[in-house]
Amino acid sequence: MADATTRQRTLDGAATISGRGLFTGEPVTATLRPADPDTGYVFVRTDLPGAKPIPGRVEYVVAKPRHTALQRGEASVETTEHCLSGLVGMGVDNAIIELDATELPSGDGSATPFVEAIAAAGVVKQNQPRRPIIVTEPITVRDGDAMIAAMPTAGEGMDLLYDLDYGSDAPIGRQIHAYTLETETYRSRIAPARTFAMRHEAEDMRKKGLFEHVSLKDVLVIGDSGPIDNAYRFEDEPVRHKLLDLIGDLALVGRPIKGRILASKSGHALNQRLARALLEMDRGANGRHHRLPAPAMDIRQILRLLPHRYPMVLVDRVLEMEGDRRAVGVKNVSVNEPFFQGHYPGAPIMPGVLIVEAMSQLSGLMLSQKLERTGKVAVLLSLDGVKLRRPVVPGDQLVMESECIRATGRFGDVRCRAYVAGKLVAEAQVRFMMVDAEQD
DSSP: OOOGGGEEEEESSOEEEEEEOTTTOOEEEEEEEEOOTTOOEEEEETTSTTOOOEESSGGGEEOOTTSOEEEETTEEEEOOHHHHHHHHHTTOOBEEEEESSSBOOOTTSSSHHHHHHHHHHOEEEEEEEOOOEEOOSOEEEEETTEEEEEEOOSSSSEEEEEEEOOOTTSSSOOEEEEEEOOHHHIIIIITTOOOEEEHHHHHHHHHTTOSTTOOTTTSEEEETTEESSSOOSSTTHHHHHHHHHHHHHHGGGSSOEEEEEEEESOOHHHHHHHHHHHHHHHHTTTGGGGOOOSOSBOHHHHHHHOOOOTTSOOOOEEEEEETTTEEEEEEEOOTTOGGGGTSOTTSOOOOHHHHHHHHHHHHHHHHTTSGGGTTEEEEEEEEEEEEEOSOOOTTOEEEEEEEEEEEOSSEEEEEEEEEETTEEEEEEEEEEEEEETTOO
16 A cells, blocks of 8 residues: 555545526536555546546647637547646546536635535545656757747756736736745635636637626726726735646646746647656656666766866766767756856847757766776867757757767767757768867
């Protein structure tokens, strides 16, 4: 039997919520029921006899604006994020969610209706252990100036930080909120935060025939002077709702997450992309580039072999070293890198020449492993086939691979590649000459 603190949990009874869907306006009753261990979250359309259950997994996501929808065959379910967020926030790992219409009830636009129903039903521990997805290395996804990243954490659960910034002309000022997922604080700090829209967005949606069943007192519409015919529950209610949505969207990985999540301007589509990337990492879909073994060479050993010093040391760790034939190393790209001050202040990108330099430094470490080259430094002679395929930005981890093509006591030809999150960002063929360390 698993330890009580790490066991999976499900509902102790049925939890029922009724209302109308936010987008469809259809009346709907949703009933959350207990489920066996390792079930996860499963949606069942009771109004569609014979329809297959829809797992609450990112594999079943279909693109819809401003909310998260799932589909399997002819059956679909919409606006799942508030329900899933409430389940995660209340520590429920396994649940069957039955509903008799397409869209889950919106209530007041928050997760509180689901949270209160779950609390009334109760939550019980099960005999199987939780199997969290553990973030072992940085993962970053972007869309324009929107970004969301997952980082390793020393904590035992999920830490989140959201940076909401619509610009200086928006009626909402910049809001940043950090939060560590925990049941009691979720219920009071995150669940009550309501979905919101700017006045012009609400007016546009009204013209399209949406939200005709709700009034300004039922939803949070923000004008130039703040909420219209309404009031904030928190001074930073919008960013808290963004965290609520983020927790619900990341529930689509199907398991708890141990890691730190950083988001800026991220919406449902980008949240879902991170969920997919987390699953790819967990499955090892990109091989060794998603698994960090014990280092073959730490920074102290690197500094004993490289003549470079701050700010030009561009290898933080060597993961694998197969003699002078092959090496794998990493460079953790921090926003504190000195080159970001001028390249470029508004859109920091690691200079391509420094990516090539980092690959070359790893290659020099590899070539120095041969006894006859001990005490020598690899000096770059020429570059061929240099290709920079993707930008490298703060928060990325550059995973570099060097393979020796041929080498003598004085020269070395090396093929280099660099990856971020398993995707090729740069490659080059580099020729070196080995010179004495004290030589100019």
